[in-house]
Amino acid sequence: MESKLCYALTCTEDLEHLLSNPEEGAQIERTKTLFEEIRASVNNNEEQDRSFWRPVLPWGGVYTIRAGRKAISCTPLYVKISLKNTCTIDGFLMLLYVILRENETFPREVGLFLGKDFVEHFLYLMDSYDYTTVKLLWIWDRMSKRQYRSEVNRAALEIDLFGNEHENFTKNLENLMSTVQESLCTNCNCPARFQELLQRTINISPPRELPHRDLIQSAVDEFFCPKVVLCNEAGCDGLREFSHRVFCHGPPPFVILNMQMWRSENLAYVPYHLALCDHRYSLEGATLFNKEEHHYSAAFQIDGYWMHYDGLRSDNLVLLNKPPELLLLSSLVYIRCSDK
Structure with missing residues (x-):
């Protein structure tokens, strides 16, 4: 509420x-x-x-x-x-x-x-x-x-x-x-190929799989680290590559x-x-x-x-x-x- x-x-x-x-x-x-x-x-x-x-x-x-x-x-x-x-x-x-x-x-x-x-x-x-x-x-x-x-x-x-x-x-x-994290889609025809993801708070989620080291440190690393995921823009079948997240x-x-x-x-x-x-x-x-x-x-x-x-x-x-x-x-x- x-x-x-x-x-x-x-x-x-x-x-x-x-x-x-x-x-x-x-x-x-x-x-x-x-x-x-x-x-x-x-x-x-x-x-x-x-x-x-x-x-x-x-x-x-x-x-x-x-x-x-x-x-x-x-x-x-x-x-x-x-x-x-x-x-x-x-x-x-x-x-x-x-x-x-x-x-x-x-x-x-x-x-x-x-x-x-x-x-x-x-x-x-x-x-x-x-x-x-x-x-x-x-x-x-x-x-x-x-x-x-x-x-x-x-x-x-x-x-x-x-x-x-x-x-x-x-x-x-x-x-x-x-913090800000930039992303670029591998598909040249992506309607929003370049994006900036800005967040003002640090929300971390538990890792899906138990890591071999500290859970909280792993979750923080995942929040800041680069990653590659499927692009979720409508009609796009490319991969979206995210850079390291950095403090603004x-x-x-x-x-x-x-x-x-x-x-x-x-x-x-x-x-x-x-x-x-x-x-x-x-x-x-x-x-x-x-x-x-x-x-x-x-x-x-x-x-x-x-x-x-x-x-x-x-x-x-x-x-x-x-x-x-x-x-x-x-x-x-x-x-x-x-x-x-």
């Missing part, structure tokens, strides 16, 4: 002002970033206390804004925006934050795709624990270009993000992971592998390292799906320790002895290793 906006919606002047001036919306000034706080709690952890000291990115949220300056009454009209089913973006927002804070050069690289201002506001709001505004920043800055085209509605608003996390997050990363803008700082087509029995082993387009990537995290609750959560590592984030729980950031069982895996997230 696609996510939907229950009432028509546009950015008000107040929200636009807040997002362009995040300092005014911050509720807490910190000497440490949220990432540094989490890292300290991990390294100073005692066995009897395995959770972070406060909730991080709680599920849902309520945000109050002024409805506008053209109200008839002199008393400002305030509107509450309620967020529901935010788990479709929560886990990835947490992973994005950890990736950007843990790798010094990544904010600049990601800023080339998502915008420098967005990255700066995102990090500032996360470090200020202003989590509802973080979610609204993503919805308006990223998702509004696709899902939410709107009109002004002076009423109580509700944004329901029920749906698929790849629709709500991965596809809104602009061209960060976009060079190797991205991180990649998200869409794993929704994989069954649990195919995932007994998840590689910690991945070879991808002549670069080495290492496992940073994953998003998990609870089919019974239709709910997403996430796992990531800091300094070799694995943590599980679940916005629905009261203790929603918990240190684990080992990575969680990846039985219902939605995504794998790998970061590019340093050239050194």
